[in-house]
Amino acid sequence: xxxxxxxxxxxxxxxxxxxxxxxxxxxxxxxxxxxxxxxxxxxxxxxxxxxxxxxxxxxxxxxxxxxxxxxxxxxxxxxxxxxxxxxxxxxxxxxxxxxxxxxxxxxxxxxxxxxxxxxxxxxxxxxxxxxxxxxxxxxxxxxxxxxxxxxxxxxxxxxxxxxxxxxxxxxxxxxxxxxxxxxxxxxxxxxxxxxxxxxxxxxxxxxxxxxxxxxxxxxxxxxxxxxxxxxxxxxxxxxxxxxxxxxxxx
Numbered sequence: 001x002x003x004x005x006x007x008x009x010x011x012x013x014x015x016x017x018x019x020x021x022x023x024x025x026x027x028x029x030x031x032x033x034x035x036x037x038x039x040x041x042x043x044x045x046x047x048x049x050x051x052x053x054x055x056x057x058x059x060x061x062x063x064x065x066x067x068x069x070x071x072x073x074x075x076x077x078x079x080x081x082x083x084x085x086x087x088x089x090x091x092x093x094x095x096x097x098x099x100x101x102x103x104x105x106x107x108x109x110x111x112x113x114x115x116x117x118x119x120x121x122x123x124x125x126x127x128x129x130x131x132x133x134x135x136x137x138x139x140x141x142x143x144x145x146x147x148x149x150x151x152x153x154x155x156x157x158x159x160x161x162x163x164x165x166x167x168x169x170x171x172x173x174x175x176x177x178x179x180x181x182x183x184x185x186x187x188x189x190x191x192x193x194x195x196x197x198x199x200x201x202x203x204x205x206x207x208x209x210x211x212x213x214x215x216x217x218x219x220x221x222x223x224x225x226x227x228x229x230x231x232x233x234x235x236x237x238x239x240x241x242x243x244x245x246x247x248x249x250x
Contacts, residue, residue: 045126108134
Protein backbone atom coordinates (compact mmCIF):
# COMPACT_ATOMS: atom_id res chain seq x y z
CA UNK A 1 0.00 0.00 0.00
CA UNK A 2 1.03 3.62 -0.35
CA UNK A 3 -0.13 4.34 3.15
CA UNK A 4 1.16 2.21 5.98
CA UNK A 5 -0.46 0.14 8.69
CA UNK A 6 0.01 1.39 12.23
CA UNK A 7 2.43 -1.48 12.82
CA UNK A 8 5.58 -1.24 10.75
CA UNK A 9 7.52 -3.89 8.91
CA UNK A 10 11.20 -4.48 9.59
CA UNK A 11 12.74 -6.12 6.55
CA UNK A 12 14.65 -9.44 6.98
CA UNK A 13 17.88 -7.79 5.86
CA UNK A 14 17.56 -5.32 8.72
CA UNK A 15 16.96 -8.09 11.24
CA UNK A 16 20.08 -9.86 10.01
CA UNK A 17 22.07 -6.70 10.68
CA UNK A 18 20.91 -6.71 14.28
CA UNK A 19 22.70 -9.97 15.00
CA UNK A 20 26.00 -8.19 15.63
CA UNK A 21 24.31 -5.32 17.49
CA UNK A 22 25.89 -2.84 15.08
CA UNK A 23 22.89 -0.57 15.60
CA UNK A 24 24.24 0.30 19.06
CA UNK A 25 27.15 2.19 17.57
CA UNK A 26 27.46 3.85 14.17
CA UNK A 27 31.23 4.07 14.06
CA UNK A 28 34.45 2.54 15.25
CA UNK A 29 36.62 4.62 17.55
CA UNK A 30 39.79 3.40 15.87
CA UNK A 31 38.75 2.80 12.30
CA UNK A 32 36.71 4.25 9.45
CA UNK A 33 33.06 5.12 9.80
CA UNK A 34 30.80 2.07 9.67
CA UNK A 35 27.37 2.71 8.12
CA UNK A 36 24.38 2.16 10.34
CA UNK A 37 23.44 -1.54 10.14
CA UNK A 38 25.97 -1.68 7.29
CA UNK A 39 23.47 0.17 5.11
CA UNK A 40 25.16 2.48 2.62
CA UNK A 41 24.08 6.07 2.93
CA UNK A 42 23.62 6.03 6.71
CA UNK A 43 26.95 7.18 8.16
CA UNK A 44 25.77 10.04 10.39
CA UNK A 45 22.45 10.96 12.04
CA UNK A 46 21.91 13.61 9.37
CA UNK A 47 21.91 10.81 6.79
CA UNK A 48 18.30 10.13 7.73
CA UNK A 49 17.20 13.53 6.45
CA UNK A 50 19.24 13.07 3.27
CA UNK A 51 17.65 9.67 2.59
CA UNK A 52 14.23 11.10 3.41
CA UNK A 53 14.63 13.78 0.74
CA UNK A 54 15.84 11.18 -1.76
CA UNK A 55 12.82 8.97 -1.08
CA UNK A 56 10.38 11.86 -1.45
CA UNK A 57 12.02 12.96 -4.71
CA UNK A 58 11.75 9.41 -6.06
CA UNK A 59 8.08 9.25 -5.13
CA UNK A 60 7.28 12.61 -6.71
CA UNK A 61 8.95 11.47 -9.93
CA UNK A 62 7.15 8.10 -9.91
CA UNK A 63 3.82 9.81 -9.27
CA UNK A 64 4.34 12.15 -12.22
CA UNK A 65 5.28 9.26 -14.52
CA UNK A 66 2.29 7.23 -13.40
CA UNK A 67 -0.24 10.03 -13.86
CA UNK A 68 1.20 10.95 -17.24
CA UNK A 69 1.03 7.33 -18.37
CA UNK A 70 -2.49 6.61 -17.11
CA UNK A 71 -3.99 9.89 -18.29
CA UNK A 72 -2.47 9.73 -21.77
CA UNK A 73 -3.25 6.08 -22.48
CA UNK A 74 -6.43 5.55 -24.50
CA UNK A 75 -7.84 2.48 -22.75
CA UNK A 76 -11.16 2.71 -24.58
CA UNK A 77 -9.56 2.78 -28.03
CA UNK A 78 -7.46 -0.27 -27.20
CA UNK A 79 -10.55 -2.09 -25.92
CA UNK A 80 -12.46 -1.33 -29.10
CA UNK A 81 -9.59 -2.58 -31.26
CA UNK A 82 -9.25 -5.66 -29.03
CA UNK A 83 -5.47 -5.41 -28.80
CA UNK A 84 -3.25 -6.58 -25.96
CA UNK A 85 -1.52 -3.24 -25.41
CA UNK A 86 -3.39 -2.50 -22.18
CA UNK A 87 -1.80 -5.11 -19.94
CA UNK A 88 1.85 -3.95 -20.21
CA UNK A 89 0.74 -0.38 -19.44
CA UNK A 90 -1.25 -1.51 -16.42
CA UNK A 91 1.57 -3.68 -15.07
CA UNK A 92 4.10 -0.89 -15.52
CA UNK A 93 1.95 1.42 -13.43
CA UNK A 94 1.35 -1.25 -10.79
CA UNK A 95 5.11 -1.45 -10.47
CA UNK A 96 5.29 2.32 -10.14
CA UNK A 97 2.76 2.22 -7.30
CA UNK A 98 4.78 -0.51 -5.61
CA UNK A 99 7.98 1.49 -6.11
CA UNK A 100 6.42 4.49 -4.39
CA UNK A 101 5.60 2.34 -1.39
CA UNK A 102 9.04 0.74 -1.38
CA UNK A 103 10.87 4.07 -1.60
CA UNK A 104 9.05 5.32 1.48
CA UNK A 105 9.18 2.11 3.51
CA UNK A 106 12.89 1.55 2.91
CA UNK A 107 13.51 4.72 4.94
CA UNK A 108 10.56 5.01 7.31
CA UNK A 109 10.79 1.41 8.56
CA UNK A 110 14.45 1.90 9.41
CA UNK A 111 13.67 5.28 10.98
CA UNK A 112 11.09 3.71 13.24
CA UNK A 113 13.51 1.03 14.39
CA UNK A 114 16.33 3.46 15.11
CA UNK A 115 14.18 6.06 16.86
CA UNK A 116 13.21 3.35 19.34
CA UNK A 117 16.39 1.31 19.90
CA UNK A 118 19.53 3.33 19.13
CA UNK A 119 21.53 4.32 22.20
CA UNK A 120 22.52 7.70 20.71
CA UNK A 121 20.05 10.58 21.29
CA UNK A 122 21.27 12.22 18.07
CA UNK A 123 20.47 9.14 15.98
CA UNK A 124 17.08 8.77 17.66
CA UNK A 125 16.28 12.43 17.10
CA UNK A 126 17.10 12.42 13.38
CA UNK A 127 15.33 9.10 12.86
CA UNK A 128 12.26 10.54 14.55
CA UNK A 129 12.38 13.63 12.34
CA UNK A 130 12.62 11.40 9.28
CA UNK A 131 9.69 9.32 10.48
CA UNK A 132 7.51 12.40 11.03
CA UNK A 133 8.31 13.92 7.64
CA UNK A 134 7.64 10.69 5.76
CA UNK A 135 4.46 9.99 7.69
CA UNK A 136 3.18 13.44 6.73
CA UNK A 137 4.12 12.72 3.11
CA UNK A 138 2.24 9.41 3.24
CA UNK A 139 -0.83 11.22 4.54
CA UNK A 140 -0.66 13.58 1.57
CA UNK A 141 -0.37 10.68 -0.87
CA UNK A 142 -3.33 8.91 0.74
CA UNK A 143 -5.50 11.98 0.15
CA UNK A 144 -4.24 12.65 -3.40
CA UNK A 145 -7.34 12.71 -5.63
CA UNK A 146 -5.37 12.45 -8.89
CA UNK A 147 -3.53 9.40 -7.63
CA UNK A 148 -6.78 7.84 -6.42
CA UNK A 149 -8.43 8.36 -9.82
CA UNK A 150 -5.42 6.74 -11.51
CA UNK A 151 -5.69 3.74 -9.16
CA UNK A 152 -9.40 3.38 -9.97
CA UNK A 153 -8.69 3.49 -13.69
CA UNK A 154 -5.97 0.86 -13.37
CA UNK A 155 -8.31 -1.37 -11.36
CA UNK A 156 -11.18 -0.92 -13.81
CA UNK A 157 -9.19 -1.78 -16.90
CA UNK A 158 -7.23 -4.55 -15.25
CA UNK A 159 -10.36 -6.33 -14.00
CA UNK A 160 -10.11 -9.24 -16.45
CA UNK A 161 -6.36 -9.02 -17.08
CA UNK A 162 -4.74 -9.13 -13.65
CA UNK A 163 -3.91 -12.31 -11.80
CA UNK A 164 -4.99 -12.80 -8.18
CA UNK A 165 -2.04 -10.95 -6.59
CA UNK A 166 -2.25 -8.02 -8.99
CA UNK A 167 -5.99 -7.70 -8.47
CA UNK A 168 -5.61 -7.88 -4.70
CA UNK A 169 -2.87 -5.25 -4.69
CA UNK A 170 -4.85 -2.66 -6.65
CA UNK A 171 -8.03 -3.36 -4.69
CA UNK A 172 -6.24 -2.85 -1.36
CA UNK A 173 -4.77 0.41 -2.62
CA UNK A 174 -8.18 1.70 -3.64
CA UNK A 175 -9.86 0.73 -0.37
CA UNK A 176 -7.01 2.31 1.57
CA UNK A 177 -7.60 5.61 -0.18
CA UNK A 178 -11.30 5.37 0.59
CA UNK A 179 -10.79 4.51 4.25
CA UNK A 180 -8.60 7.62 4.55
CA UNK A 181 -11.48 9.83 3.39
CA UNK A 182 -10.57 10.46 -0.25
CA UNK A 183 -14.28 11.07 -0.94
CA UNK A 184 -14.45 13.99 1.51
CA UNK A 185 -14.23 17.69 0.59
CA UNK A 186 -10.77 19.25 0.39
CA UNK A 187 -11.05 20.96 3.78
CA UNK A 188 -12.07 17.74 5.53
CA UNK A 189 -9.24 15.77 3.91
CA UNK A 190 -6.83 18.45 5.05
CA UNK A 191 -8.17 18.13 8.59
CA UNK A 192 -7.60 14.36 8.49
CA UNK A 193 -3.98 14.86 7.43
CA UNK A 194 -3.48 17.36 10.23
CA UNK A 195 -4.99 15.05 12.84
CA UNK A 196 -2.87 12.10 11.72
CA UNK A 197 0.29 14.16 11.85
CA UNK A 198 -0.60 15.45 15.30
CA UNK A 199 -1.21 11.87 16.44
CA UNK A 200 2.24 10.82 15.24
CA UNK A 201 3.85 13.78 17.01
CA UNK A 202 2.13 12.84 20.27
CA UNK A 203 3.15 9.21 19.82
CA UNK A 204 6.76 10.29 19.34
CA UNK A 205 6.61 12.53 22.41
CA UNK A 206 5.22 9.67 24.47
CA UNK A 207 7.98 7.32 23.33
CA UNK A 208 10.65 9.91 24.04
CA UNK A 209 9.31 10.35 27.55
CA UNK A 210 9.55 6.62 28.15
CA UNK A 211 13.23 6.42 27.25
CA UNK A 212 14.17 9.74 28.81
CA UNK A 213 16.68 9.70 31.66
CA UNK A 214 14.09 11.37 33.88
CA UNK A 215 12.25 8.97 36.17
CA UNK A 216 9.55 11.24 37.59
CA UNK A 217 6.86 13.05 35.64
CA UNK A 218 4.56 15.57 37.27
CA UNK A 219 0.94 15.54 36.17
CA UNK A 220 -1.22 18.22 37.82
CA UNK A 221 -4.48 16.82 39.15
CA UNK A 222 -6.40 19.64 37.51
CA UNK A 223 -5.15 18.42 34.13
CA UNK A 224 -6.78 15.05 34.74
CA UNK A 225 -9.99 16.69 35.94
CA UNK A 226 -10.14 18.81 32.79
CA UNK A 227 -10.25 15.63 30.69
CA UNK A 228 -13.67 14.76 32.13
CA UNK A 229 -12.76 11.17 32.95
CA UNK A 230 -15.24 8.91 34.66
CA UNK A 231 -14.73 9.43 38.44
CA UNK A 232 -13.72 5.81 38.93
CA UNK A 233 -11.12 6.02 36.15
CA UNK A 234 -9.89 9.33 37.52
CA UNK A 235 -9.41 7.81 40.97
CA UNK A 236 -7.42 4.92 39.49
CA UNK A 237 -5.18 7.29 37.55
CA UNK A 238 -4.47 9.36 40.64
CA UNK A 239 -3.50 6.24 42.57
CA UNK A 240 -0.67 5.65 40.07
CA UNK A 241 0.75 9.15 40.23
CA UNK A 242 4.06 9.54 42.03
CA UNK A 243 3.88 12.34 44.62
CA UNK A 244 6.27 15.20 44.04
CA UNK A 245 9.56 14.88 45.92
CA UNK A 246 9.71 16.55 49.32
CA UNK A 247 12.00 19.61 49.26
CA UNK A 248 15.20 19.13 51.21
CA UNK A 249 15.69 21.16 54.38
CA UNK A 250 18.68 23.42 54.46
